[in-house]
Amino acid sequence: MQTLTNKALAVQRQPMTFWERLYLINIIKGMMITFSHMFKKQPTIRYPEQKREFSPVFRGLHVLNRDEEGRERCTACGLCAVACPAEAITMEAAERMEGEENIYREEKYAAKYEINMLRCIFCGLCEEACPKDAIYLSETFAPANYTRKGFIYDKNDLLIPNPLTNANDYAKAKGVQA
Amino acid sequence: MTLLSFDWALIIEKLILIVIIVLTTLLITLYTTFGERKVAAILQDRPGPNRAGPFGLLQPLADGLKLIMKEEIIPTSASKWLFILGPGLAMTASLMTSAVIPWGTDVHLFGRTIALQVADVNIGILYIFAVVSMGVYGIMIGGWASNNKFSLMSALRAASQAISYEIAMGLALIALLMTTGSLSLKTIVADQAAGHWWNVVYQPLGFIIFFICAMAECNRTPFDLPEAENELNFGYHQEYSSMKLGFYLFAEYVNMIMSSAIMASMYFGGYDLPFFDETTVAPNIAAMIGVGTLLIKIVLFVFLFMWIRWTIPRFRYDQLMNLGWKTMIPLALFNMLLTGALILAKL
Amino acid sequence: MSIIQILFFALSAFAIISAVMVLISKNPIHSVLWLILVFFAISGHYILLNAQFLAIVNIIVYAGAIMVLFLFVIMLINVKKDSEPQKQFLVKLLGVVAGGSFLTLLVALVKQTGQLQGRTLLMKDGVIGLIHPLGKALFNEYVVPFEISSVLFLSAMVGAVIIGKK
CATH class of the missing domain: 1.20.120.1200 (NADH-ubiquinone/plastoquinone oxidoreductase chain 6, subunit NuoJ)
Incomplete structure (x- = not known):
């Protein structure tokens, strides 16, 4: 039979020799291997003190974006909810009132916007579906919680800080990648 | 029979010695559990427990506290007295071995000569043997009293394993006794300390057999068949919780330390520090050096136990029995005959 | 007392x-x-x-x-x-x-x-x-009964193995 790769090894069926049957040599060999691991570098990252760097394409917790003037970009079109394969996103739309132009960019906005982080699979399809560039996935992940309810993130949890009034937090939330 | 006559000073002296030895053993055991986890971690490129206290040094205390605080569950269908007796017996049997181990040379305190050995019986090795064979009862009683099929099966496994390997262990010891000519551990160690080679030089095969059997007696990997999770759920202590479970787990570590101490005493010179003349320093200091040396030897052996545990996978049960009956016992018999022949040839 | x-x-x-x-x-x-x-x-x-x-x-x-x-x-x-x-x-x-x-x-x-x-x-x-006197007694005065009993044990062992093999 022709082999697909050159990695295949034929199984040895011949009986073991005396030294092999003693096992002692192979045991000592194995013990030397484990002993050598004592001096190897540990790949462990001690989590709360050290944090692993995320890759630039990491898809983490969602953020609802604002424009340069600090207005919410989301218009509650529902395309993200449609695109979501896990059906994690729900929203309720509302009409912008007089005098709210500096809060919402368009005439329609999301009064309620919830993402269930237990359902979300962090695929990033919402980010791709959004025509207004309002939602994107950041480089953090959902922290542990005691209740299921705590994993349903509402608008307050998702919205990015205002770049005009709270520039520091905004920059932090944007991260290096933006 | 001096123990029975009322020499109160001697009784008090021995009591203090017993308390010290038991407490030190328990303390070392506590830290052996920590050491086990650390060694396992380091051999697997992990840091191991490092949260409780500096370098995780308080971890064993936290573990012990957790075990004590846990809810104690006695199954309703269990035999209550035996259920409680089991772990106690396991712990007692493993601690009792320490009575005949000579921890050092004599100490001179308050005008008395104090031997650092609880009981210098002239049948020390047989005593160890008897105590080891008692240790099986702790496991068997616990396993049976739990009224659980898995516990019972693993208790039977533990017992048959212990009995099988005890034979090879005894035969290996007989060869050693032929060279030393004494059953008293004190004499054996003193002979080795008095300028002779260590016994391992005369009995290399015997030592290997003894070491393997000791591993089997302690139920350590690769011989931890009584605790084989994949076929027996958890082993003989399946129904146990809280400190009773802790006793079983501790007993394993105490056994490990005791068998290390026995091996160090019988084959590796006990408290004898090589290339060092104890007569050049004061006797008390020499005794302290001896205790330290023995402790270092014990730690090295314990490390060897752990190192093997984290390298070699578990045997299958038929392999275990084959090794015990078809390899170890014939080898031990051969070793015994060879030793006898050599002794005769020398004479 | x-x-x-x-x-x-x-x-x-x-x-x-x-x-x-x-x-x-x-x-x-x-x-x-x-x-x-x-x-x-x-x-x-x-x-x-x-x-x-x-x-x-x-x-x-x-x-x-x-x-x-x-x-x-x-x-x-x-x-x-x-x-x-x-x-x-x-x-x-x-x-x-x-x-x-x-x-x-x-x-x-x-x-x-x-x-x-x-x-x-x-x-x-x-x-x-005690172990020394006992050993001396067993291998001097009582050596024949001792050896006979060991032969008895051997035959018992062989018998057990044969029964076990069946």
């Missing part, structure tokens, strides 16, 4: 109580465990006779090995109280006869204590139970 006498009576009481418990325990496992305690008490007696070797060997062989096998078998066959078969009248009668004969034997022995008194071993002074 000397300390040795106190120990002797305590051990004897312990041994007798344990032995009675072996008989009256309903559960066979409990019986085995009480029997182990009896062996310990007997070992204590050996130590009082300064026969340390015999004491330890008694524990290793009887308490450590044989009783473990007993326990093994009883645990595996799992005797239930209700599955115990009803004894027949003849069996009971035979039991009474056997027990009665043994009792008469014991009574006869106790009656002879006067003659035996001079021959008992001295407490704590005997040396025959």
Whole structure:
């Protein structure tokens, strides 16, 4: 039979020799291997003190974006909810009132916007579906919680800080990648 | 029979010695559990427990506290007295071995000569043997009293394993006794300390057999068949919780330390520090050096136990029995005959 | 009363109580465990006779090995109280006869204590139970019976292996 790769090894069926049957040599060999691991570098990252760097394409917790003037970009079109394969996103739309132009960019906005982080699979399809560039996935992940309810993130949890009034937090939330 | 006559000073002296030895053993055991986890971690490129206290040094205390605080569950269908007796017996049997181990040379305190050995019986090795064979009862009683099929099966496994390997262990010891000519551990160690080679030089095969059997007696990997999770759920202590479970787990570590101490005493010179003349320093200091040396030897052996545990996978049960009956016992018999022949040839 | 006498009576009481418990325990496992305690008490007696070797060997062989096998078998066959078969009248009668004969034997022995008194071993002074005198005695005076008994053991072992192979 022709082999697909050159990695295949034929199984040895011949009986073991005396030294092999003693096992002692192979045991000592194995013990030397484990002993050598004592001096190897540990790949462990001690989590709360050290944090692993995320890759630039990491898809983490969602953020609802604002424009340069600090207005919410989301218009509650529902395309993200449609695109979501896990059906994690729900929203309720509302009409912008007089005098709210500096809060919402368009005439329609999301009064309620919830993402269930237990359902979300962090695929990033919402980010791709959004025509207004309002939602994107950041480089953090959902922290542990005691209740299921705590994993349903509402608008307050998702919205990015205002770049005009709270520039520091905004920059932090944007991260290096933006 | 001096123990029975009322020499109160001697009784008090021995009591203090017993308390010290038991407490030190328990303390070392506590830290052996920590050491086990650390060694396992380091051999697997992990840091191991490092949260409780500096370098995780308080971890064993936290573990012990957790075990004590846990809810104690006695199954309703269990035999209550035996259920409680089991772990106690396991712990007692493993601690009792320490009575005949000579921890050092004599100490001179308050005008008395104090031997650092609880009981210098002239049948020390047989005593160890008897105590080891008692240790099986702790496991068997616990396993049976739990009224659980898995516990019972693993208790039977533990017992048959212990009995099988005890034979090879005894035969290996007989060869050693032929060279030393004494059953008293004190004499054996003193002979080795008095300028002779260590016994391992005369009995290399015997030592290997003894070491393997000791591993089997302690139920350590690769011989931890009584605790084989994949076929027996958890082993003989399946129904146990809280400190009773802790006793079983501790007993394993105490056994490990005791068998290390026995091996160090019988084959590796006990408290004898090589290339060092104890007569050049004061006797008390020499005794302290001896205790330290023995402790270092014990730690090295314990490390060897752990190192093997984290390298070699578990045997299958038929392999275990084959090794015990078809390899170890014939080898031990051969070793015994060879030793006898050599002794005769020398004479 | 000397300390040795106190120990002797305590051990004897312990041994007798344990032995009675072996008989009256309903559960066979409990019986085995009480029997182990009896062996310990007997070992204590050996130590009082300064026969340390015999004491330890008694524990290793009887308490450590044989009783473990007993326990093994009883645990595996799992005797239930209700599955115990009803004894027949003849069996009971035979039991009474056997027990009665043994009792008469014991009574006869106790009656002879006067003659035996001079021959008992001295407490704590005997040396025959120590390992050196015992070894010397076994391999000098009693070497033929010793070897014969070892041949007996060998044949028993071979027989066991043959039965086991079937």
